[in-house]
Amino acid sequence: MTAVYYTLGVVIFFVAILASIGLHEFGHMIPAKKFGGKVTQWFIGFGPTVWSKQIGETEYGLKAIPLGGYVKIVGMLPPGAEQLDEDRDHPIFDEDGERVIRLRRSNTGLFAQMVSDARAAEWEHVKAGDEDRLFYRMAWWKKVIVMAGGPTVNLLIAFFLFWGVFSTIGYVERVDTRPVVDEVIPCIVPADEDGRACTAAELRENPTPARVAGLEPGDRFVSFNGEPVSDWEEIRSAIRGNGSEPATLGIERDGEVRQVEVVTEVTPRPLDADNPGELTPVGFLGVMPVQNEVYATGGPLYTTDFMAESTAHVVVAIGKLPVSVWNVGQALVGLEERDPNGPVSVVGGGRIAGEIASSDEFVVSEKAASLAMAIATFNLFIGLFNFIPLLPLDGGHIASALWEAVRRGVARLRGRPDPGYVDAARLLPVAYVVASGLLVMGVVLILADIFVPVELPF
Template structure:
């Protein structure tokens, strides 16, 4: 059908130079729109979680009387900022993180503590930190102290972060990653309580499918031919078992779960089987013989074994649960994330090799925020996933990233939050030990001495981040992987 528009005066109608798009074009446009929407939803959620992470640091720091001079989302050049009181709030150009500037994170060196305050020509107290030292690392530490103390005025003496009690330091530094974990918990709890946990299925004793013929394991999933149904029907098909039948007992043994049922069938080999089923609320007894066929006994097996076979598959659904179920699942996730963090450098090296074509990229390997955005876009634009499943998948992706970010920041290495937490805990242990045994107070833990390690860790994190981003652009993981 061609659209046309009338001409002025005489003549035949002329074809419209802008015909309506055909169905394929509309589908393509809709796919792009949904993909973009998925990416935007993911990045917006991650930026929001970054902002909340930084609030987790800032709010307790201010509550404890600390001085916070900056609150920024992103890194690099400033896009927008506004001064509110003593704090500058803003957004920077590279949305890959954020930071809160808490004054006094690094104490003066022990040798400078006596000269921490001096009086200027006008009689005002001025904080002083030595700015010249010998040695590359010593100079780096000295420069960091000097930069830190440029923001300190005499009125800030009792507001410096390093002067906080150790437990306040722990609360301030743990506040950020704890927010990410709480975000993940709330999303997981909501999904598990309503939709269920797709990775933890409940397998019922109710029949979901009756297989018409015995298909070899290597061809599992293909349809039966008419000849196969006639010559080699499964015992269940031949005996008239139907979808929706609930297995009550097998050879006199009451069936309570599907693993038990599967074990009874396999052990029965090709012998007689008396099966009690419940259909429409009425129990019936069916007598047949199981058949012997080669089967993979569990997922991942490469060799088959001759076992009894009935020819039915059970109903299954995602397990639902409340708060305690969610806590238990996140406990398992914690173990998995800890294992992933321990092997992260190795896995990133695998991504680097995939970039240059040495090996295939591991579909279960790490991804950057760019890769997460691509996966979110594919979920949102997938034409075989319904709206509910898309919503749940996006929520789980966002929750998973938040949980990983939270756990990652608890790693006890500077410049991560966990490094500051470890320093504060060590300070509390040292001071508590000295108090118990009547020894002199050892003073504050000087986190500045760990800055060389922090620079090495930060450099390694930067390299790994760049590798993952490049990998997600050059050899991206896809939804079907």
Template sequence: MTALLYTLGVLAFVLAILVSIGLHELGHLVPAKKFGAKVPQWFIGFGPTVWSRQIGETEYGVKAIPLGGYVKIVGMLPPGAEELVEETTYDEDGEPVHRVRRSNTGMFTQLISDARAAEWEYVKEHDADKLFYRLPWWQKVIVMAGGPTVNITIAFLIFLGIFATVGIKTQEAVPGQPVVDYVADCVVPASESGRECTEDDPVAPARASGIRVGDRIVSLNGTEIEEWSQLQELIRANDDGRAVIGLVRDGKPTEVTTNTTVTARPTSADDATLRQVGFLGVSPRTRIVTETGGVLFTLEQMGHMTVDTVQALGTLPLKVYDVGQAILGLEERAIDSPVSIVGGGRFAGEAASDTSVDVTDRLLFLLTLIASFNFFIGMFNFVPLLPLDGGHIAGALFEALRRGLARLFGRPDPGHVDVAKLLPVAYVVGLAMLVMGVVLILGDLIVPLHLAG
């Protein structure tokens, strides 16, 4: 039964992500068609075609490798007057076909010319008014922003449903001087949190000192304790120093002495970055606080998510490098390291098969996971670098700025922005994305993260 639930959880997550990818591509396709651009293909996946169907001028289908999707919009790259020579030939039906032959040599110019040739090889004469690069800049922005906006909208709708009904449940220490609710037996690395102690694990300082469940902590090294967060800060700042702990046990004051130990731990619930801090090994009595809200509350929470995601994107290459180090056994994998769709599927499977958790909570976790992946996909695609959607948006905005300035100063229209000149950058970024994707997939297979971690 557990294996079946695990499999169902994985399949549900993968199916949801594939549907999200398909909707992302529809987010490009629908406005592109609305604005008159030619869209010959819409596919989920890559590699050999598993199924397809022609509807109008567009072929819709599914390919064998479900690691993404694409929509083909004709004329993304404008012809380069200096680099390309256009010529007209005729196909077997007698239709005129505009072909582009290369007239330049050199590594980068040849790459650009090859891309233009592939883009323009079968553009027919009657397609001249259906080319993407000829659209007004604002239509280009709408078309390219449509995909990631769909992902963010999916995330918003899921989060709205959760926040408006179940709300955000947070666990916080009971106010006042902390009462011990749990005493750790040993010091377990944060990345392995939840596992059983082994003979190699050092005894937790709290356990060694004799602290018991139910003890109320009233002081540390002479400092009176008023709440749990204050005690946490003092313990972390104590490193491996001597700790004299004042307690109230069964209504009577007592005192124990130990040495806190240094270990890598997250420093707060909002920051999972591991730092070397002092560790005692106790947890306080807690209570569950629930906060609910509607549209404005959801937008507020997603605003916080946006800040966190932008910060995460800034450190993504470094974190992927750390995952590579973990794969080689050079360091432990951090609990806040990014995961691929493989890791997401593992989380979904583990959550679905955890029968100790209520079915409703398992479903909520799965929905939250799907929403989080959609939100990240949307935000990632807005990064202003080719080949991401944000790169094309940046190109359209630059075109608007350049043409606007030309009109303002009475200069000739500079024409369309030639994004093809940035293709070498796109190839580098694309290669980096491929490498990061492979590293994360390998990391999720070799040094996986688990929900308990």
């Protein structure tokens, strides 16, 4: 059954991501059509077409490589200045439907040729009667709505998934730590290696004071050196302040209170959870306390606060993405360990979903909540990432539309001629560089998720 649950988790995750991609593209297509634009294609994936269906003027379908999607909005790139007259609004076709604007097929320079080829390919889709339906001729605010529609849909998907989890399963409001032993740590290891298995030599030569004293899971602390203790903070403070001195622990085991003699040992430990790298020598016993998570349910206001906080973290992660992917590449070639908190691809997300679904550590409701949170997090990342103001991302088109509004507004205020539409084609060399970088990062993450996957802590 484990393999069945694993497969089910992977399938649910990938179907949800593909549905998110499709909805993202609908977020572009629907407002484009509402504003009179011509949309000829809506596809999930890239490469050869697996299936398609023509509905009206739009072809809907699936491609062989399900790693993205696109909609084809006719007229994304305007003709170049050499094809337009001074009023920037030259007719495209004459009265007989013959094309008036003739695009250059050859240019000097690599980038100029790229721009020319892209412009020519774009205008192959423009037919007689499309003149007033071209994307580049839309008002700037309409362009912003069309291009922002896709990533906004991803953010809405994330919001409603988070809200669904918080309003049903709930969220961890606080963690109650009890003065009860949950685990006895067998040996003393450096703070940055906490959690790893002890070697035979360490068990023999460097056992923890708790192991030497014979403490057991379930022991409840009731006193320290004769002073009563009632919560974990009290016992932890007493242990840390004891240094390497002897101490008498009062513990309750099987309903009986007994005294246990120990000698705590000084070892560098982090005192601030927010600064785990800052170590301070303190007394150390070697036990993990019982922790109980207290859940509460939340509505749209809590979800909004959570989304705002998560957005801040994602923006920071996006800024560090090139460095993070470089570190993943280092792990891929064996130069360092894979960071469990680093970025993963859709392949890695699928593996994580499968491991959650097949794990015995969670009940069904917890598995459903974890999968929903994973899908929501991917949508949050995809939505915010697409707002980066660089072509070919949606944010690049939004930035172009806003720049067009600024240019025209300034010209109007100064009484100067209308500067016309912003020519996004001139930024295509940048788009090619960005797209190449995204492709390389995607390949690195996918290979790493196959050969050195993130290890989950269960």
